[in-house]
Amino acid sequence: MPGSPSSCCLPALLLAVMVHLSSQTQYLSSSEDICRFFANGTKLRKPGGCNEWIVCRNSVSIHGGVCGVETPYFNLKSGACSKTLDSTYCNPPCSSSTQGYVGDTLNCSNWYYCEREKVRTSGRCDGGLSFDQTQQKCLANTTCGARFEMCDVVPTGVPFRDEKNCNKFFTCKNYKLVSNTCEPGKYYDTASGQCLALKHVACEHHPVPENVCGTPEVPLRNKLVADGATCRGYYYCHDVGSVGPDPRPTRQFCGADYFFSQEHQECVPRESQKCPWDRCDGRTEGYEIAEVEGCHNYYRCLDNKESELLSCGEGYFDAVTQNCTSIRTAYRACINKVQ
Numbered sequence: 001m002p003g004s005p006s007s008c009c010l011p012a013l014l015l016a017v018m019v020h021l022s023s024q025t026q027y028l029s030s031s032e033d034i035c036r037f038f039a040n041g042t043k044l045r046k047p048g049g050c051n052e053w054i055v056c057r058n059s060v061s062i063h064g065g066v067c068g069v070e071t072p073y074f075n076l077k078s079g080a081c082s083k084t085l086d087s088t089y090c091n092p093p094c095s096s097s098t099q100g101y102v103g104d105t106l107n108c109s110n111w112y113y114c115e116r117e118k119v120r121t122s123g124r125c126d127g128g129l130s131f132d133q134t135q136q137k138c139l140a141n142t143t144c145g146a147r148f149e150m151c152d153v154v155p156t157g158v159p160f161r162d163e164k165n166c167n168k169f170f171t172c173k174n175y176k177l178v179s180n181t182c183e184p185g186k187y188y189d190t191a192s193g194q195c196l197a198l199k200h201v202a203c204e205h206h207p208v209p210e211n212v213c214g215t216p217e218v219p220l221r222n223k224l225v226a227d228g229a230t231c232r233g234y235y236y237c238h239d240v241g242s243v244g245p246d247p248r249p250t251r252q253f254c255g256a257d258y259f260f261s262q263e264h265q266e267c268v269p270r271e272s273q274k275c276p277w278d279r280c281d282g283r284t285e286g287y288e289i290a291e292v293e294g295c296h297n298y299y300r301c302l303d304n305k306e307s308e309l310l311s312c313g314e315g316y317f318d319a320v321t322q323n324c325t326s327i328r329t330a331y332r333a334c335i336n337k338v339q
């Protein structure tokens with residue numbers, strides 16, 4: 001099953017850091033589906049309870065099932081129904097620190113009156129109203145207090161997308177959020193639940209590479225640095241004097257007919273530059289020379305992405321006409337040794 005711990009991207013895991021739980025608070029009343037973060041087929045505890053699960057199907061949550069009498073709780077360590085309840089998510093509403101009305105963390109309309117651990121009375125807001133913790137009453141226009149952390153519902157080891165970083169993904173371990181980083185040159189792909197080569201993953205905001213402007217010992221000043229993600233993008237590292245490396249380099253792009261050359265510190269014609277990323281960057285359609293020795297091959301470009309790899313057979317690709325010709329031009333992109 002995609003997304004299960006066994007098929008998870010652990011080999012791609014370089015660095016794992018514990019991050020603060022509250023950064024992942026989700027509200028039960030949110031209209032956004034939690035399954036947008038998960039691979040197809042992922043099973044999750046259903047938010048708002050502990051005895052049901054949901055399944056993510058094409059980024060939408062669908063009913064999974066209800067645990068039976070023998071094994072009433074959906075357990076996060078096993079990702080299945082179990083005799084015992086793990087995590088504190090479904091703990092009773094009243095605790096040693098509660099006094100007065102307390103909204104149910106599992107249900108927007110329920111409230112309890114707590115005297116420390118004791119539930120004195122409980123009730124529910126009628127007519128679709130939600131309990132407001134601050135005003136201690138049922139209101140129509142209030143942020144429902146029923147909320148959960150991702151690790152209250154995500155089984156151990158199941159990967160999910162980090163919306164802010166294409167090259168990272170989260171997992172839960174002991175009900176705590178863990179941030180994982182894909183190995184260099186890879187981004188996390190939600191659909192497959194794996195880290196894949198950059199060109200296979202859509203990313204709106206490429207992460208700034210680590211130490212892009214050098215280190216405090218060797219800062220890069222007034223230098224252009226490849227962005228480590230695209231053929232046309234680069235960073236301008238300003239000279240910020242004794243502060244060290246520029247903490248806020250400017251991201252820039254070469255025009256559509258050019259690729260960035262770090263060696264030359266400028267934009268150069270596409271065919272004269274090798275680039276490990278998607279060569280169709282900047283081309284919504286048309287053709288682009290492929291980095292295959294001999295200059296016989298080229299890509300069809302679709303939507304800034306390399307589509308099929310084509311061949312001129314005995315002929316050669318001509319970058320100017322974007323077509324095959326019998327005359328060979330030794331572009332640097334398709335020649336390994338330049339005499």
Ligand SMILES: *[C@@H]1O[C@H](CO)[C@@H](O)[C@H](O)[C@H]1NC(C)=O
Nearest residue numbers: 039040041056057058059191
């Ligand atoms: C997701 O899974 C369902 C059921 O297994 C399948 O029909 C569907 O094609 C899958 N979607 C993708 C995008 O793979």
Ligand SMILES: *[C@@H]1O[C@H](CO)[C@@H](O)[C@H](O)[C@H]1NC(C)=O
Nearest residue numbers: 048106107108109110123124
């Ligand atoms: C909240 O609890 C009430 C009972 O007090 C129940 O009728 C309702 O279905 C619950 N809502 C959800 C979303 O589980």
Ligand SMILES: *[C@@H]1O[C@H](CO)[C@@H](O)[C@H](O)[C@H]1NC(C)=O
Nearest residue numbers: 129130138139140141142143
């Ligand atoms: C709730 O808020 C909406 C929009 O802010 C407003 O139109 C509506 O009248 C409010 N309802 C109540 C009962 O205050």
Ligand SMILES: *[C@@H]1O[C@H](CO)[C@@H](O)[C@H](O)[C@H]1NC(C)=O
Nearest residue numbers: 286287320321322323324325
């Ligand atoms: C490439 O050349 C062939 C044969 O000369 C021609 O039929 C075709 O239209 C050309 N394609 C482009 C994109 O110019």
